[in-house]
Amino acid sequence: MQLAMIGLGRMGANIVRRLMRQGHDCVVYDVNAEAVQALVAEGAVGADSIPDLVSKLQVPRAVWMMVPASLTGQVADEVAAVLEPGDALIDGGNSNYRDDVRRAAVFRESGIDYLDVGTSGGVFGLERGYCLMVGGPDAAVQRLEPIFRTIAPGPGEIERTPGRSGDFAPEEQGFLHCGPSGAGHFVKMVHNGIEYGIMAALAEGLNLLENADAGIREAQHSAEIAPLEEPEFYQFPIDTAKVSELWRRGSVVSSWLLDLTAAALNQNPTLDGLAGRVSDSGEGRWTVKAAVDVGVPVPVLAASLFERFASRDEDRFANQVLSAMRLQFGGHQELPSGDVLEAGSRRSESGKGS
Numbered sequence: 001m002q003l004a005m006i007g008l009g010r011m012g013a014n015i016v017r018r019l020m021r022q023g024h025d026c027v028v029y030d031v032n033a034e035a036v037q038a039l040v041a042e043g044a045v046g047a048d049s050i051p052d053l054v055s056k057l058q059v060p061r062a063v064w065m066m067v068p069a070s071l072t073g074q075v076a077d078e079v080a081a082v083l084e085p086g087d088a089l090i091d092g093g094n095s096n097y098r099d100d101v102r103r104a105a106v107f108r109e110s111g112i113d114y115l116d117v118g119t120s121g122g123v124f125g126l127e128r129g130y131c132l133m134v135g136g137p138d139a140a141v142q143r144l145e146p147i148f149r150t151i152a153p154g155p156g157e158i159e160r161t162p163g164r165s166g167d168f169a170p171e172e173q174g175f176l177h178c179g180p181s182g183a184g185h186f187v188k189m190v191h192n193g194i195e196y197g198i199m200a201a202l203a204e205g206l207n208l209l210e211n212a213d214a215g216i217r218e219a220q221h222s223a224e225i226a227p228l229e230e231p232e233f234y235q236f237p238i239d240t241a242k243v244s245e246l247w248r249r250g251s252v253v254s255s256w257l258l259d260l261t262a263a264a265l266n267q268n269p270t271l272d273g274l275a276g277r278v279s280d281s282g283e284g285r286w287t288v289k290a291a292v293d294v295g296v297p298v299p300v301l302a303a304s305l306f307e308r309f310a311s312r313d314e315d316r317f318a319n320q321v322l323s324a325m326r327l328q329f330g331g332h333q334e335l336p337s338g339d340v341l342e343a344g345s346r347r348s349e350s351g352k353g354s
């Protein structure tokens with residue numbers, strides 16, 4: 001089948017590669033001409049503009065956009081202006097599902113099918129395949145099924161869920177038509193909200209393990225911090241790189257995120273070079289907003305989102321206010337800077353992570 005791809009960053013380019021490996025024809029465009037040329041060298045047809053791209057497609061056309069969410073609206077309008085009724089426009093980026101709902105309604109009036117495809121898999125997708133959460137009209141989703149099936153991981157070596165038999169259902173192959181326009185990105189949004197929560201749980205637990213030797217370090221604490229009452233119970237210089245590797249084997253918390261954590265700690269046990277300022281590109285915020293809108297409690301997901309804000313010092317003023325109040329009512333001084341040991345130096349002092 002033929003597919004056009006706009007946006008040849010890591011995700012877009014690798015989706016094209018995966019499709020071409022399985023015999024699909026790809027026509028590609030990116031504002032970066034070198035990215036286009038790289039894929040032309042691998043067998044794609046290149047285009048130097050959106051109209052040029054569309055002119056090279058067979059009818060009914062299928063155009064997949066893999067561009068940053070902030071550019072998707074503009075690119076979608078440019079593409080839709082040169083598409084015709086019966087063509088399909090697919091947004092595979094991390095867009096807000098509300099934008100899909102709006103855009104789908106506008107493009108429907110011109111007879112263009114708009115599909116939103118939440119795409120998970122990151123830089124590993126070329127080999128592993130991408131998990132696809134699809135929203136859009138039934139007929140268009142069905143027409144594009146060969147594309148989804150190729151991009152998705154397939155059944156792979158994952159053990160079949162007890163009770164399932166016969167032909168593999170789409171969800172067992174790694175793609176699912178979740179519902180009408182917007183449903184794909186809604187499911188991806190919640191997926192990412194969960195991603196934040198799992199990541200935060202692993203990070204917090206590993207940090208507690210990292211501090212299980214607090215009894216050994218107790219003497220270094222400032223008088224302004226409550227003393228550790230029972231230092232004898234916190235004498236464990238635990239190697240978190242080894243524990244995360246251990247948990248990958250047979251443990252209840254084994255997961256791909258843990259695999260990646262173990263790999264990161266194995267490469268760099270003290271995580272040197274990472275300041276711990278964690279970005280968020282919107283999905284976690286939209287998840288919490290949707291939960292508030294429909295009145296569903298998501299305390300873990302919300303806490304993990306707020307943790308990211310705090311990681312970027314966005315709690316600084318709140319903490320200054322806390323210190324100010326403490327100073328006001330009790331004359332309590334702040335902890336002098338320098339009294340808080342960096343995790344990395346704790347590790348080297350206690351001989352961990354070597």
Ligand SMILES: O=C(O)[C@H](O)[C@@H](O)[C@H](O)[C@H](O)COP(=O)(O)O
Pocket residue numbers: 094119120121122192195279280281282283284
């Ligand atoms: O499923 C995936 O492959 C990931 O969820 C991915 O889509 C994610 O959006 C970005 O890697 C970073 O997202 P944040 O910036 O929000 O952490």
